[in-house]
Amino acid sequence: MRVIISGIVVAGLLLSGCATSNASTWRPMVDTQGTDNSRYEQDLVECRAYAEANPEADPETAARDGAIKTGAMMAGVTILTGGLALIPTLAGGIAGAVGLGGWGGTEAADAKYRNIVSNCMVGRGYRVIG
Numbered sequence: 001m002r003v004i005i006s007g008i009v010v011a012g013l014l015l016s017g018c019a020t021s022n023a024s025t026w027r028p029m030v031d032t033q034g035t036d037n038s039r040y041e042q043d044l045v046e047c048r049a050y051a052e053a054n055p056e057a058d059p060e061t062a063a064r065d066g067a068i069k070t071g072a073m074m075a076g077v078t079i080l081t082g083g084l085a086l087i088p089t090l091a092g093g094i095a096g097a098v099g100l101g102g103w104g105g106t107e108a109a110d111a112k113y114r115n116i117v118s119n120c121m122v123g124r125g126y127r128v129i130g
Helices: 002-016 037-052 059-080 086-123
Strands: none
Touching: 037 086
């Protein structure tokens, strides 16, 4: 039984590696009229650093945490059913790990990252329009 549980958790963790993010290369669309363009790149670097320092904005952490939760849920179902639900649980768990741990967690982290960068740029006097 421990081998089954370990396998499920490992599968969830492996699936968390499927999560990808492009938030760290994202550039907010800014209306530069009336702003100092020479400061833009430095301000963007500093605002990205603020976002990267926030664990909620890290897609890898979000994917890993979601995969661990999914793996624990799958292990619980397997234990409660005495292993009878292993096959459907694995199928559902793989889908859940991708949804909760992979893309779902990554999307939330990306949104948080972009929000932090946008708010930081607004605080520095830029008009963020997208």
